[in-house]
Amino acid sequence: MSALFRRWGRGLVIASGLAAGILLIAVSIIHRQTPTRGEDTFQVPTVRVVDAAPLPFVVEARGYGTAQPARTWNATANVPGRVVARHAGLESGTLLAKGTLLLEIDPSRYRLAEAEARAQLASLAAEQAQLKREVENTRRLVALERERLTLAEQELARIQRLANGGSVSRSRLGDERRATLAQRQTVQSLENELALIPARRQRLKAEVERMTTRLDQARRDLEDTRFEAPYDLRLGEVEAERHQYINAGQRLFSAEGIEAAEVVAQVPMDMLRRLLGTQTVRDAEDAGLDIAQRLDFSAIDAEVTLVAGKGARWPARVVRIANGLDPATRTARVVVQVDDPYRQVAPLTRPALVRDMYVQVRLTAKAPTPQIAVPATAVHQGEVYVVDSDQRLVRRPVQVAFEQHDLAVVAQGLEEGDSVIVDDLMPAISGMAIEPQRDEELARRLRRRALGERR
Template structure:
C-alpha cells in the first residue's frame, strides 16, 4: 500500500512540469519564402525571308524511251555487235536487218513495169507526132483532089472528058477524105490511151514506193544516242510484224518523278494551276513564269552523299493512294557530269532524293517547331513571367513553324517545353543561341 502511494508525487511533478512548459512557450514565427524562378531558353521572334523547301523520292528514268518493233515478218540476217543490255549505241547505228530479198525483188519488178509503161508512153508520143505529120500531108492532098475534081467537073460539063473519068476522080476524093478522117480518129483516141498509160504508171510508181517502204522497214536504226535496256531477238530468229526486238533509253537526259506531299508544295505551286477552267496549254506556257524551282538530286552511297543539279520541267498527277503529287525533274547529260567530279552517272531505276527550293517568301515570322504547344506559344512577357498565348500557324516547314498571327516580331518565345507550365510563373530567361543561329541560316 505504501509503495503505491509513492507514485502520486511523481505524477504530480510531471503535471506541474507540463503546465510550466505550456505557459512559457513562444508563438511560432512566420517565415516568408522567396519565389523561385524557372530557367528557360528563348529566342526573339525573327521576321525573315524564308526559302520554301520540299523533298521527296523517286526513280530515275530515261528522258526518252524507244522500242524497236519489227514492221515486217522475216528472219533476222544481221544484228549490231555487241547489242546486249547495258550497251551504248549511237544515233543511226544499224541494230537489225530482216531478210530483204523478197522486198528487193518486188521493188525491181515494179521498176521494170514502170520502164515498160514509160516506153509505151514514149511510143504513143511518137505515134502522135507521125499521125499529125501524115494528117497534114493528107489534108494537102485532099485540097489537091478537090481542085482536080472541080477541074474535071468543068471538063465533063464541056463534054471534053467522059463521065466515068469524073466518077473516078470523085472516088479518089472520097478515099482521101476517109484517110483524113481515120487520122483524126486516131488522134482523138490518143488522149484516152495516154491517160490510161499515165494512170498505170502512177499505180506502178505507188506500188514501187510501197515496196521501197517495206524494204526500208527491213533495216532498223537507232534514232538517238541511247543505252540498251532490253534485247529480245537474235540473228537467225524468225520474227513476225509487231514483235519488240529491243528497247532503248536516252543518255542525254534523265527524269525523276519525285512524290512530294501536297502540303509541302503549297508555297511552290500557283493557285491558277488547279483551277478547273485552266487548260494544259496555258499551264505549260506559264510554268517558267510562275514557278521558279531549284532542284538538287541526292543519292547516299555508304558514307558519301552524291549530288546532281536538276531542273524542274512539269508537275505530274496526284497519287490517289498517298495524296502525294509527282514533280518531274530533269538532269541533262547525266553520264558526262561524272567526268570531273568522279561521281557515278544517274542510271535507270536509281532511287534518289529530290530537294526543291523556291522563291523566298518575304517577312515571315518563324519559330522552331518545338516551341509550339497545342497551337500555343510560351511567351516571356516584360515582367519575365510566362504567358501561354494562342497563335495561328500559317504552315510548317521541316522543324520550323511559320506564324501568321498571335505573336509579334521581337517578342521572346520559349523554345522548349515546361512542366508544369502555369500562366504568370516567374521565369529566368536565357537566350537560345543555337536555335538563333539556325534561324539566321534560313534567310
C-alpha cells in the first residue's frame, strides 16, 4: 500500500510541474510585445557647427637655425713684436666697449722707422729747394755768358776785318777765335746743366714718393701695433699673453659684435612660397635682378624664439634670402637679424641671444585677401560635412589650399554662410537628420588663430 502511494505521489509532482510550465508559456504569449520600428527610437544627433566666412588671414612660415653674431673679428698680428700692453679684461666672454685698447705690440721699432722716413723726406725737400736755387742761378749765368759770347763774337768779327786789311796779325785773329770758342763752350755747358734739371727734378720727385710710401708704411705698421675695439664686442678665445713675442700672421684673439645677431633659418619651400606670395614684387630696371631683392621684406614680421627656453623671444627682421637651398634638407635659407640681442637681459626669463643658440624663426605676413578657414579636423579625406537648410547632413568635397597649425584654408567647395560640422560623426550618412548647435567660442578662436594669435 505504501509503495502504491509513493508511485502516485511522484506522478502527481511531475504533472504539477508540467502544468505550471504550460501556464507560464501561455502567460508569456498573452503578454508579448510587438517590435517597434527603428524610426520610432532613432535620436537626432546634436553637433557643433561654425559658419564658413572669409577671415583676415596671416600667413605663417617657420624655420629653425642657430644664432650667429652679425659681425665677427679675428684679430691677427700684421707686424711682429713683443706684447707690451694687454687689457685686464681680455678674457673669453668679457664685454668691452668700442674704442677700448685691448692689446699693444712694442711700437719702438716702427716709431724709429717713421722718424727715419720723416728725416729722409726732409733731406729730399732740402735737395729740391737747392735744385730750385741752382736753376735760378744757372739761368742768370746763362744770360750773362750769352752777353759775353755776343761781345766776343762782335770782337772776333772786328779782328777778322782788320786781319783781312792787314792791320792785325794772324796770331791775334787766332787768339780771338779761341777766346770766342771758349765762351761758346761755357754757354753750352750752362745750357746743358739747365737741360738736365728736369731729370734731376724727376729723380727727386721719385725719391720723395718712395719715402712717402715708406713713411705711410711706417705709420700703418705703427697703427697695427694697437688693437682697439672697433665696436661694442664680446671676446671669444684669447691666445696672446703679455710679454709674448708675436709673429706676423699669428692669431691673437677673436671677438664678436653685440649690436646685432643673425639667424639663418631653414624654412620649407612650400611655406616660404606661400609667405612670399603675399608680397608685391617691385619693378626693377634690371630684369635679371634676383627676385628676393625686389620684395619688400619690411612687410614681413619676424620673431626669434629660443627652442630650449620657455618664453625667451626676440623681435627680428628679414634682411635677405641666402642663395641656393640647403643641400641636406632642401629648404630655403632665410636670414633674419635681431638688433640689440643683449638689451634688457634677464638671466632666468630673457637671456642674451648668443652664438650657437638653437632657435625657431617665425615669419608672418598678412594675406592680401580674406580666406575661408575651418578646423583641420573638420576635413575628412577631402570632404567637409555641412548642414543644409533642411537640417540634413551633406558631404561636400572641398579643395584645401594649405593647412596652417590646426586650420585648413579652403580654396574651393565652401561658400560664405555654410554651416560646417566640426564634430566627428560616426557614421556620417548623407541626408541624415542633424541638430546643429553653433559654437561661438570656437568661431572666435578660429578668428584669433587666423590672425596668427597664439591663444
